[in-house]
Amino acid sequence: MPPQWIKTIGLAAALVSSACTGAIGRGDDARPDGGGDTVNDTIAKGLCVVDTPIRRLTRFEYNNTVRDLLGDTTNPADVLPPEEEVAGFNNQAAALTSSDLLIEQYMKVAEDVSERAVQNLTGLLPCDPALDGEDACALSFIESFGRRAYRRVLSQSEIARFKSLFDWALQDADLGRFKDGIQLVIEAALQSPKFLYRAELGEETPIEGDIVPFTSWEMATKLSYMLWNSMPDDELFAAAEADALRTKDQIKAQAVRMIEDDKARDVIRNFHTQWLMLTHLDSVTKDTGVYPTFRGSLRPLWKEEIQAFIEHVIMEGDGSLQTLLTADYSFMNEELAAFYGDDVLDSVTGSEFRQVQLDPARRAGLLSTAGLMATHANLNQSSPVFRGKFVREQLMCDTLPLPPNDLVIEPPELDPNKTTKEQFEEIGANPSCSGCHALMNPIGFIFEHYDGVGLWRDQQNGKDIDATGEVVQTEDIDGTYDGAVELAHALAESTQVRECVSSQWFRFAYNRTVTTEDSCSLEQLNQVFADSGFDIKTLLVELTQTNAFLYRRAVDLDSGGAQ
Amino acid sequence: MLKGTIFGGTVAIGLPMLDAMLPRRSAAQTGTAPKRIVFWFTANGTRQDVWSPPANMDLSGHALHASLAPFSQKLIFLDGVDQSIAYDSIGDGHQTGMACLLTNAEILPGDLFCEGSCDAGNEQYVGWGGGQSVDQYLAAEIEKDVITKFKSLELGVQVRSASVWSRMSYADADKPVPPREDPNQNFTDFFSDLDSDPFALQLIQRRRKSVLDAVMEDHAAFQQGLGYEDKQKLDKHLQSIRDLETRLAVSTNFGEACATPELELPGGGYEQNDMYPITGKAQMDMLVMALACDLTRVASLQWSRSVSNVRFNWVTQRLDEGHHGLSHYDDNNADSQADLLEINKWYSEQFAYLLGLMDGIQEGENTLLDNTVVVWVNELGKGNTHTRRDIPFMLAGSCGGYFQTGQHLDLGGEPHGKLLVSLTHALDKPVSTFGAPQYSQGPLSGLT
Numbered sequence A: 001m002p003p004q005w006i007k008t009i010g011l012a013a014a015l016v017s018s019a020c021t022g023a024i025g026r027g028d029d030a031r032p033d034g035g036g037d038t039v040n041d042t043i044a045k046g047l048c049v050v051d052t053p054i055r056r057l058t059r060f061e062y063n064n065t066v067r068d069l070l071g072d073t074t075n076p077a078d079v080l081p082p083e084e085e086v087a088g089f090n091n092q093a094a095a096l097t098s099s100d101l102l103i104e105q106y107m108k109v110a111e112d113v114s115e116r117a118v119q120n121l122t123g124l125l126p127c128d129p130a131l132d133g134e135d136a137c138a139l140s141f142i143e144s145f146g147r148r149a150y151r152r153v154l155s156q157s158e159i160a161r162f163k164s165l166f167d168w169a170l171q172d173a174d175l176g177r178f179k180d181g182i183q184l185v186i187e188a189a190l191q192s193p194k195f196l197y198r199a200e201l202g203e204e205t206p207i208e209g210d211i212v213p214f215t216s217w218e219m220a221t222k223l224s225y226m227l228w229n230s231m232p233d234d235e236l237f238a239a240a241e242a243d244a245l246r247t248k249d250q251i252k253a254q255a256v257r258m259i260e261d262d263k264a265r266d267v268i269r270n271f272h273t274q275w276l277m278l279t280h281l282d283s284v285t286k287d288t289g290v291y292p293t294f295r296g297s298l299r300p301l302w303k304e305e306i307q308a309f310i311e312h313v314i315m316e317g318d319g320s321l322q323t324l325l326t327a328d329y330s331f332m333n334e335e336l337a338a339f340y341g342d343d344v345l346d347s348v349t350g351s352e353f354r355q356v357q358l359d360p361a362r363r364a365g366l367l368s369t370a371g372l373m374a375t376h377a378n379l380n381q382s383s384p385v386f387r388g389k390f391v392r393e394q395l396m397c398d399t400l401p402l403p404p405n406d407l408v409i410e411p412p413e414l415d416p417n418k419t420t421k422e423q424f425e426e427i428g429a430n431p432s433c434s435g436c437h438a439l440m441n442p443i444g445f446i447f448e449h450y451d452g453v454g455l456w457r458d459q460q461n462g463k464d465i466d467a468t469g470e471v472v473q474t475e476d477i478d479g480t481y482d483g484a485v486e487l488a489h490a491l492a493e494s495t496q497v498r499e500c501v502s503s504q505w506f507r508f509a510y511n512r513t514v515t516t517e518d519s520c521s522l523e524q525l526n527q528v529f530a531d532s533g534f535d536i537k538t539l540l541v542e543l544t545q546t547n548a549f550l551y552r553r554a555v556d557l558d559s560g561g562a563q
Numbered sequence B: 001m002l003k004g005t006i007f008g009g010t011v012a013i014g015l016p017m018l019d020a021m022l023p024r025r026s027a028a029q030t031g032t033a034p035k036r037i038v039f040w041f042t043a044n045g046t047r048q049d050v051w052s053p054p055a056n057m058d059l060s061g062h063a064l065h066a067s068l069a070p071f072s073q074k075l076i077f078l079d080g081v082d083q084s085i086a087y088d089s090i091g092d093g094h095q096t097g098m099a100c101l102l103t104n105a106e107i108l109p110g111d112l113f114c115e116g117s118c119d120a121g122n123e124q125y126v127g128w129g130g131g132q133s134v135d136q137y138l139a140a141e142i143e144k145d146v147i148t149k150f151k152s153l154e155l156g157v158q159v160r161s162a163s164v165w166s167r168m169s170y171a172d173a174d175k176p177v178p179p180r181e182d183p184n185q186n187f188t189d190f191f192s193d194l195d196s197d198p199f200a201l202q203l204i205q206r207r208r209k210s211v212l213d214a215v216m217e218d219h220a221a222f223q224q225g226l227g228y229e230d231k232q233k234l235d236k237h238l239q240s241i242r243d244l245e246t247r248l249a250v251s252t253n254f255g256e257a258c259a260t261p262e263l264e265l266p267g268g269g270y271e272q273n274d275m276y277p278i279t280g281k282a283q284m285d286m287l288v289m290a291l292a293c294d295l296t297r298v299a300s301l302q303w304s305r306s307v308s309n310v311r312f313n314w315v316t317q318r319l320d321e322g323h324h325g326l327s328h329y330d331d332n333n334a335d336s337q338a339d340l341l342e343i344n345k346w347y348s349e350q351f352a353y354l355l356g357l358m359d360g361i362q363e364g365e366n367t368l369l370d371n372t373v374v375v376w377v378n379e380l381g382k383g384n385t386h387t388r389r390d391i392p393f394m395l396a397g398s399c400g401g402y403f404q405t406g407q408h409l410d411l412g413g414e415p416h417g418k419l420l421v422s423l424t425h426a427l428d429k430p431v432s433t434f435g436a437p438q439y440s441q442g443p444l445s446g447l448t
Helices: A012-019 A060-068 A099-126 A134-150 A157-171 A178-191 A216-227 A234-241 A248-257 A262-275 A278-283 A299-314 A319-324 A335-344 A370-375 A386-397 A420-429 A432-446 A486-492 A495-510 A517-532 A536-542 B024-030 B067-075 B093-099 B132-142 B183-195 B196-216 B220-224 B229-249 B269-271 B272-294 B322-325 B334-359 B415-428
Strands: A212-214 A327-330 A354-357 A468-472 A479-482 A552-554 B036-042 B076-082 B109-113 B152-157 B171-174 B298-303 B372-378 B393-396 B407-415
Touching: A060 A099, A060 A134, A060 B415, A099 B183, A099 B196, A099 B229, A134 A157, A157 A178, A157 B109, A157 B298, A178 A517, A212 B334, A216 A234, A216 A248, A216 A262, A216 A552, A234 A248, A248 A262, A262 A370, A262 A495, A278 A370, A278 B393, A299 A319, A299 A327, A299 A335, A299 A370, A299 A536, A319 A486, A319 A495, A327 A335, A354 A479, A386 A420, A386 A432, A386 A495, A386 B076, A386 B272, A420 A432, A432 A468, A468 B067, A479 A486, A495 A517, A495 A536, A517 A536, B036 B272, B036 B334, B067 B076, B067 B334, B076 B415, B132 B171, B132 B298, B132 B372, B132 B415, B152 B272, B183 B269, B183 B272, B196 B229, B220 B229, B272 B298, B272 B334, B298 B334, B322 B334, B334 B393, B407 B415
Parallel strands: B036 B298, B036 B372, B076 B407, B152 B298
Antiparallel strands: A212 A552, A327 A354, A468 A479, B076 B393, B372 B393
């Protein structure tokens, strides 16, 4: 007889258990068919090349772009409708749609941005209308601004169109000022699909079959949006103008430079916010009866700890995935360190975050941060299910099914005589649950030393914590582990985890899911990642070196529409 | 609610006289106020066991709907209407409940959204909704007669994400329509013209037209170089620019027919959980004024999204959990049942507030409410089973006398596609079927 918290309707239970008994699903793309060839410059470039769909800028990219284009730091795109999120990321080309509302808001945002931009006309213009003449100065502005806005040299007809809009403004009875004309040019450019979408169509002449490389201008844009989530800087534009973004070495040199820029830090934060689902932290709440130390002001501190730690490891530290997963240090300010208590070995004062040494027996890397532990927990207790699911899906790229629709589920009531583990073991033992929950709960048990707000505990309800759990159905880390520190080190050595991380970056960086055609690019990434000792920066640079990045299939003008 | 006290105490609305509320355009065209339709969405099902009204329609002691008592003669409660299509469609309970709700179409196959329908080893991903939704159909049809400032207005209260779980309006298959969620922004977008003097307004319109013309002209060559799917994507973008440009020329009859509402705006915190009531109220205030000003004839107000996990801290709750979590407890759990009652009662109170605003605006012999049909929809019947049968559909307002209100019908399992057909008839844009024909053979009987 099933326990009372679960009621099955129809065949729901049977479906669940069967769903998790065979091979576990991998994330849509973690394991494409293995292509055997190693990639080098001499093999057919047809391998691992796909179409590159146009993609409109995300709000984050729009904000960064107008910051770099016009010095507008107001994050004006925040008012736009949110991006469609798929596969965990909000920058996936296939999912981003447009709507009447979006287009209307683009107009209003462009009006606001352009109005602010012309408030400091002198700083904006490459010329002086009084000295150089209004017409000449307008043309000069259109050329230089247009090139940066469209990320390529404008055609004569494009220049002429902007100029006639400028002229229209000057002739309008109520506008008429030079400044009005400039404002309208900016306003129109910001609403143009040429600004709003990235269209990297490639050269006209294929190098082989229908495989085309990108122009240097396109490559500058690809690099800057991948590594900075923003438009190219002057150096990239100069390289584009000199047609010096052609070879892998030229591209790599830029990538190596770019990765050290502060703008890359924003991208690293953006990626981890999405990969680790850190936005959930913004709304975490706890039962303060059970967790009296919880308060809303902890949320931003928890989040900043994770971000500051990641940023430090990648940008200043040894940069390795192992360190991200196992470091015995973190970043905290006084309030956060006080919250962690004895686990922090250094004393911290003030509100600034600084590096702190942690008790290596209790804490290891990202996964044991209070922020992640508290997010993946219930209101009044930890959640082995959520924690196991998080590790399984985000770090191992497994796909686990949700319980079927017609299953009524309640988390167990708090039992003062049992540990959380004991209670969840009872649920997991139910045959209708065990198929899937055997994959999650035992991993969650390994985190049982952390309570619902991520604080260390040795006992619960007067009983010693048992943080052992058996990890099953993995590629290379099956076994029993005692505590998160031990598990973290195993995860850090796991090929499955390493390849999962590179595929997550692949999706984020290329704005699309991985297809079977990407196998050789992924293999190359994984190889270089491994050779570097799993250095994240090396992985990011290598993302500019794959055929998936360097080439595309030529635009097929006849498909679809002509049929 | 007293007639004339539009928007309660927080709003001073500068109307010279109430009959001036009759929009001039429609008066000139038809001599009567236009018909409007509003969809009102709440999530996670309801307390089906107590949802229905008593036989005499006296709601004064009703567990959920006591606040609707003043409007009982303007309501139709529908029992026994199922989202039958949702059981044919791919996708999980919430996905189908949401995407089929106004489309009566199956979800498209695709690789966008996984989760609930994602069986390991046999991952099932789905795409967006598979057809035009009835609100967008009506908006497109009405646009053939009259161009309003907005083709339709979709308002949202903390919908937040953009996914198949959070979209009920579709311009077409695969073309979800996002709601407007920021009341502060909406206030500007809807009513800023009201404060501008006519010359300034003309200038804005002139400027925008020139700029958009330039954008459109700039575009043709660009599109030539694109592949088919990219071209499709941009076609839609450009169509939206064209529509926007068309609408620029539409000026609302400010001053005479409507005025800027003064209302409490939530400021930057409109997305915070505890601002949910204030955000919702601001959206309702503006929605009603937008209708009164004839800014649009088709609107919706979407409270959160399917799988909503709003925490109703402002009603008395026994369990400290979000809505979706609460909706998953067993029916025998007294605490969660009590909480769900409070939540759905609160939604009824909000509905009553909206109806009160609408019924307080006189349009000739009738009120704005009388000239409208407000349709309360939900993606589920009940949360813990995810049933999409016996959805708690409620209609308010007779849509210019089309519906016979003040009644409770039990339709015994009719597909909801027939309700959508009924709505097209009510708005004088009748179709014989809507979406899946097998689930929409003509209108529901007994409504008129």
